[in-house]
Structure formats: structure tokens, C-alpha cells
Amino acid sequence: MNRRDSLKALGLTAISTTVLLEACKQPEAKTDVAAPEESTKEAGREQWELDRDKNLKSETFFTKHEMATITVLADIIIPKDEVSGSASDAKVPEFIEFIVKDIPEHKTPMRGGLKWLDVYSFNKFQKPFIEASADQQISIVDEIAYPKKARPEMQAGVAFFNRMRNLTASGFYTTEMGVKDIGYVGNAPNQWAGVPADVLKQYGMENVKI
Amino acid sequence: MSDFQIKKSPTVYDAIIVGSGAGGGMAAYVLAHAGQKVLMLEAGQNFDPRLDSHQLKWPWESPRRGAGTVRPFGDFDASYGGWELEGEPYTQKNKSEFEWFRSRMLGGRTNHWGRISLRMGPDDFKPKDGLTDAWPITYADVKPFYDKVDRMIGIYGTAEGLENEPDGIFMKPPKPRLNELFIKKGAEKAGVRVITGRGSVLTEALPNNNDRAPCFYCGQCGRSCKVYGDFSSSSCLVNPAVKTGNLTVITDAMVREVITDKDGTAKGVSYVNRKDLQEYQVNGKLVILGASACESARILLNSKSTSHPNGLANSSGVVGKYLHDSTGASVSGFLPQLMDRKRYNEDGVGSVHIYSPWWLDNRKLNFPRGYHIEYWGGMGMPAYGFGGGVAQMNGMVPGRDGKMKEAGGYGKSLKDDYRRFYGTGVGMAGRGTAIARESNYCEIDPNTVDKYGIPVLRFNYKWDKDEILQAKHMQETFLSIMKEMGAVVTSEIQGADTNYGLLNPGKIIHEVGTIRMGDDPKKSALNKYCQAHDCKNLFVVDAGPFVQQGDKNATWTILALSMRTAEYILAQKKKQNI
Numbered sequence A: 001m002n003r004r005d006s007l008k009a010l011g012l013t014a015i016s017t018t019v020l021l022e023a024c025k026q027p028e029a030k031t032d033v034a035a036p037e038e039s040t041k042e043a044g045r046e047q048w049e050l051d052r053d054k055n056l057k058s059e060t061f062f063t064k065h066e067m068a069t070i071t072v073l074a075d076i077i078i079p080k081d082e083v084s085g086s087a088s089d090a091k092v093p094e095f096i097e098f099i100v101k102d103i104p105e106h107k108t109p110m111r112g113g114l115k116w117l118d119v120y121s122f123n124k125f126q127k128p129f130i131e132a133s134a135d136q137q138i139s140i141v142d143e144i145a146y147p148k149k150a151r152p153e154m155q156a157g158v159a160f161f162n163r164m165r166n167l168t169a170s171g172f173y174t175t176e177m178g179v180k181d182i183g184y185v186g187n188a189p190n191q192w193a194g195v196p197a198d199v200l201k202q203y204g205m206e207n208v209k210i
Numbered sequence B: 001m002s003d004f005q006i007k008k009s010p011t012v013y014d015a016i017i018v019g020s021g022a023g024g025g026m027a028a029y030v031l032a033h034a035g036q037k038v039l040m041l042e043a044g045q046n047f048d049p050r051l052d053s054h055q056l057k058w059p060w061e062s063p064r065r066g067a068g069t070v071r072p073f074g075d076f077d078a079s080y081g082g083w084e085l086e087g088e089p090y091t092q093k094n095k096s097e098f099e100w101f102r103s104r105m106l107g108g109r110t111n112h113w114g115r116i117s118l119r120m121g122p123d124d125f126k127p128k129d130g131l132t133d134a135w136p137i138t139y140a141d142v143k144p145f146y147d148k149v150d151r152m153i154g155i156y157g158t159a160e161g162l163e164n165e166p167d168g169i170f171m172k173p174p175k176p177r178l179n180e181l182f183i184k185k186g187a188e189k190a191g192v193r194v195i196t197g198r199g200s201v202l203t204e205a206l207p208n209n210n211d212r213a214p215c216f217y218c219g220q221c222g223r224s225c226k227v228y229g230d231f232s233s234s235s236c237l238v239n240p241a242v243k244t245g246n247l248t249v250i251t252d253a254m255v256r257e258v259i260t261d262k263d264g265t266a267k268g269v270s271y272v273n274r275k276d277l278q279e280y281q282v283n284g285k286l287v288i289l290g291a292s293a294c295e296s297a298r299i300l301l302n303s304k305s306t307s308h309p310n311g312l313a314n315s316s317g318v319v320g321k322y323l324h325d326s327t328g329a330s331v332s333g334f335l336p337q338l339m340d341r342k343r344y345n346e347d348g349v350g351s352v353h354i355y356s357p358w359w360l361d362n363r364k365l366n367f368p369r370g371y372h373i374e375y376w377g378g379m380g381m382p383a384y385g386f387g388g389g390v391a392q393m394n395g396m397v398p399g400r401d402g403k404m405k406e407a408g409g410y411g412k413s414l415k416d417d418y419r420r421f422y423g424t425g426v427g428m429a430g431r432g433t434a435i436a437r438e439s440n441y442c443e444i445d446p447n448t449v450d451k452y453g454i455p456v457l458r459f460n461y462k463w464d465k466d467e468i469l470q471a472k473h474m475q476e477t478f479l480s481i482m483k484e485m486g487a488v489v490t491s492e493i494q495g496a497d498t499n500y501g502l503l504n505p506g507k508i509i510h511e512v513g514t515i516r517m518g519d520d521p522k523k524s525a526l527n528k529y530c531q532a533h534d535c536k537n538l539f540v541v542d543a544g545p546f547v548q549q550g551d552k553n554a555t556w557t558i559l560a561l562s563m564r565t566a567e568y569i570l571a572q573k574k575k576q577n578i
Helices: A003-009 A014-024 A047-058 A064-077 A092-102 A104-125 A134-144 A152-173 A176-182 A197-202 B022-033 B139-153 B178-189 B233-243 B293-302 B411-421 B465-484 B496-501 B555-574
Strands: B006-013 B015-018 B038-041 B247-250 B253-260 B266-273 B279-284 B287-289 B327-334 B354-356 B371-377 B425-432 B441-449 B455-460 B538-540
Touching (some): A064 A092, A064 A104, A064 A134, A064 A152, A064 B411, A092 A104, A092 A152, A104 A134, A152 A176, A152 B411, B006 B038, B015 B266, B015 B279, B022 B038, B022 B233, B178 B354, B178 B371, B178 B425, B178 B465, B233 B247, B253 B279, B253 B293, B266 B287, B293 B441, B293 B455, B327 B465, B425 B465, B465 B496
Parallel strands (some): B015 B287, B287 B538
Antiparallel strands (some): B253 B266, B266 B279, B327 B425, B371 B425
């Protein structure tokens, strides 16, 4: 069955099929960060949105050192495992560079948090965070990754790590790699027939009716 | 010599409609199909869901991964607009915090709305408690139009026989999702009725319509639908009306005022073109406002003349008053039973699969009227913010080894937690009746103009104890449902200090009532056909005419009333009364 036939089998009409075949095309670029593009015209976008994106993409916020630190942290938060790659495999640092410009409230807490991390690392190990050994890095992360048990004086680090963890998850699970990992299988034309029978049975919901 | 001029068109249209949302779209549809030559002015730009929708895009196709930075409901949402528009301010009085959402686009806010399509009931039109003024019309007056709207546009649901939640002409409803079955069970234990949702999404082919295709269950109605499987004014009303050859649409036309003759009759509309910033004037035998409750009130109040010194249709002084938006409060959390759940596509429709209509007797309560409950949850498409709560949730329930662990973390164990918690989310929100009060209003701010030089609105709005106590009841009910379904609450528990989570007025985007109808010209701006008491060839077809909104979302009633008004216009024209 080719794609057109399978769409027909789903009960879609000729007009929807044509529109959907177009809409279902995966974007050509496999990169996980939208490539900088000409902001001339795009369907469904106001011109000011396109101009704004273009401006944001032309700016650079983080320094090389900051980006390297973000990369180490992101990969500590989401490392490669048997299911999927790491945060940096999914270009999470590049996403973070964009999003702090897009949502400027992130800028100071991120910059300041990275600085806090380096100062803490320097006081403890006489090295900035990225030059500390893997074990040393993890020992610092252990002090800021568990909000409830962290020592009160680590609160600035905890707040930074919370933000860094959230941005990393946002950046990772919104890529093709992350969506596959988490198992989201929607965003495709289908006929919704309700909860599968085995799942209803698993939760004892066979007899629940709305 | 200045080159400033007002470009006047010699054409006289049968009707000029301001606004292309549900109200303006329906009026245009009816009039254009009846052969009337109609001009529609839309303040925003053109929008056609078939071409402009972001439906079926993946999160990585947005550089901000769907975050709501430029569009409040996310980067793929079908709204050119928001609560703040560049160069188009509004102001507040007495520390009001009214929030006014505007979509500047063909079809207006119908492009992104929730498609929850509820009829107001007999008690909503004629309240039994005497607290608010009755409408000059009854449910029986509107029912035939609700019926026609159902058939024309399409709506799913189930006949329930509830008196104040009238049944419509329904297509088959979507099946419930797994979390919705948990909700049903839990809510029943908590004494709350749950019924099938009612949404304007085509779950079946629409008879005699070749432009719209049935829903294919992507759950993305908020992005607008490329196959026109749901209701947007652009796809279902305006485009078909244009096809008759009788409707002309001018976009980017920001209306300044309605022009009246010496005898006070409306003769046209003046507007500024947002693109070339030139001034235009167009003429019509009728003017129909459908710019939204607040924008239409603004136009009327700005249309001052010697015959209408208080603003057009405002000899009563009620224009702008009785503004009310639905109340809203919510609770969210997760269902530990659903951890490690099987993956499958449960996108469903983009409107509600289930809801709880108001179920209690107010005689036993300390607040009037009521609210309905909308529910959400499940395995949605990841977007910015994904996994945000996992680092707290993983400290609330035992891990894989059965032992409690410390909230937070990183690495492979955290990555495993993101998977375990995916799809466990559940939440609910109330949408309730806010009382229409004369003291809640919008008016012209004499000191402020927008970038087009049009005086802007200033809001004065305070929640009263009626709404606050209702929000308190919502919170208690939601927590009880969450408990009965075995959910863990993760949202903050709201108390008196935050008015029980009651959102700012305007936040639910159901604002209505600013140009209310009534039999008494001293107490209302419009008669029961939405015709101005003071100006017989002026009509209002948005939510301005609402006397008192029920807890039902406004759109289906706007559509029914606009159709009723348009048919009245045709009948009056035939009798040569207008």
C-alpha cells in the first residue's frame, strides 16, 4: 500500500489527502536546530516574527567558554544511553543559545549560574568547571542536583541547575531523537478508535463508559 | 499643502461588516448567500488555514520549540495577536487587571479557539435567581438557530437530556482517552458528572459540503486545520461567502468610527489601512459590527456626532458596561498508575473529549450560578517546557526498585524518569459564570491613542465575592476529583491570598456584554435582534449583545445570534423597514 492508498484507507477524502501529503513531508534538514534561513516570507507567520527570529539568530550570547560549560552540563543531565544519544548529539547547547535570546529572562540567571559554577569549582578544585576531572564535576553536580537535600548555601547553584536541567529537557525531547526516545507516536493522520483493548484491560477500564 | 486626504469610495454596499470572526463571518455568510452586496473590513491580515496553518509541524521546526514567546498559546498556535499588541495599548483604572486578547487576522480568534461548542440553556437566558437581568429572548427563540448552526458547521456530542445543557444535532463523538477514563471514575466518586464533550470538529463528513474534510485526529485544532475539519470563521464562513461573488473583504482595515448622517443614520465606516496608513471611507446601507465585544464598544464610543453625542447607540450610556469574562481556575498533577504506560497515538481531536456540565443546586451553595469543568492530560507532542516537573515528581513516588528516591537528579536515571512519567499528566480547569455588573466596564481613555490615533479602551474590572467563592468551590472540587482518581497534585494549592487561583478577567477570552440587548432603550443599546435602539441600520453581531453569559463558551451563541440577526435583516429589508 503506498502512502496515498493508506491515507485513503484511513477514510480521508481527496482534498484532505492532497493537503496532507504536502503537510506530512518531513523537513529536508535533519539538523535539530532550525537552520538560519532567509526571513522573506513564510506561510502562517507575521513579518515581525520572521524579522525577530532573524535578528536573534544573528546575535551571539554565550562565550565559547560558556558554551563548552553548557555542553558538559547538558551531557551530564542527558547522557547517551541504550535508547538514544546525548544532549549534545541532539544539539541541545545550540538550542539553549537560541532560547536565552528568545526568552531573555534566562540570560542573567544562566550567565550568572555558569559563573557561580566556575567560582565554586575553582574554590574547590582550583580549576574552572570544564577543566575539572569527570569525578570532580559530578561531585559538584551532586551538590546542586537534589533541591531538597542540597545544603542551604548551595541554593544559587540549585536554582541554576534546575533551570539548566529544564532547558536541557526542553531542548532534547523536542528533537527528532528526543521524540523517538520518549515514544510520542502521534502527529500523523489516523482514525482514533479509543484506548486499545489490551490497555483497557491492563487498567481495568473495560467497563468505564462516558 | 498637505497631502493628507481621506479616500472615499463611491460604492454603496448593502452592508458593511466590521470584523471577520464568528459573528462577522456568519452575518457575511447569510447576507452574501442571499444576494446582498457586502463589504467586510478586517483589521488584521489575510489568513487561510489551508495555507497558513502550522498543523503537523514537529517541535524542531520551531527554533523556540513551540514556546509561547511570540504567540501566547505557543509558536504553532493560529493567532496573529495576543494579550498585548505592538502599538495598540489599552489602559486600566482602579488597579484593574483586565487582559484583552486580540487576533488580528481573517477569522479572528476562531482560528485558534478550543472548538468547545456549548449552547446556553433556558436558565441562562431567563435566570431564575433574579440576580441579573433576563435576556429579551428565550432559549426557544434561539434554538432554531443553534440547530441550523449545528447542521451547517458540524458538532459532535451526545444527547444527554440535561435541561440547562441543551442537546444539539450531534455527530459521533471521539472516544475517551485513558486518562479521561480515570477522570470519569474519579469524578463520579467525587459526585461530579462527566459527559462527552461537545466540539465543532467534523467527526463525520459534513453533508452537502465539498470544501471541508473530516477530522484526521491530530489533536491540533489550536493551529487551525488545513482540511477545514473544524470550525474557523475563515474556512467555514468567510471563504464560502467570498465564493458567492457578493462579499468583498478588505484586510488590514482598522476601523476608526461609524459615520452617521445628520439624521443619525449610519452611512458608512472610516478606517485606516494598517499597511499604507492611508485613510479610507466606505459607504453602506447598513453597518454591522462584529469586531469583538470590546472592539465594537470602542468603535461605538469613538463614533460621536451631534446626533449621537454620547457615542453611537449609546443614549442609554450602557455601551462598555456589563463587561464580563468567564471565571477560570485550575489544578494539575499526574497519575502514578500511568507510569511506564504503553505508547500509542492518542492525539484525538483538538477540542474536549469529555467535560462536566454544572451539576449542583445553588440553593445549597454560597455563590450564584456555576461552572463547567474541562479536562486534559495524556501523551502529547513534546514542546518547550517538556519534562519540567519530572525532577520534582520523581521524588514523590517510588522508583523502579520500589524505594523512594531523592527528587531531582541527572544522567541515565533522570532520562529513565522522563520516560516513566511521560503521559501521566492530568489536569482540569473550571470555566464559570461571572456576573454581568454595571461597575465592570470598558470606556474610552481620553488621554491615550493607539499608533493609528484611535482613542483606546480603559478597563475597570473587579472580581466580586460571587466569583471568588466560585473559584474556591472549583479548587475544592478539583482536589476532590484528583484524590478520588488517585492523582498526585503538583500545581500549587491556591488559597484566599490568590483568590483561589481565579485568573485575571479577560484571561479566559470569553469577554462579552458590552453592548447589551434589551427591550428598554434606557437600559440597553440593542433590541432583541441586535439592532441599535438609536440607529435602525446599525447591528452588532459579536458577543457585545450578551446580557449575561452562562458558563458556556460564547462562540456557538455568537454564531446563532448572528445568523438570527442576519435573517432578521433580510426580512426587514423585504418589508422595506431598513
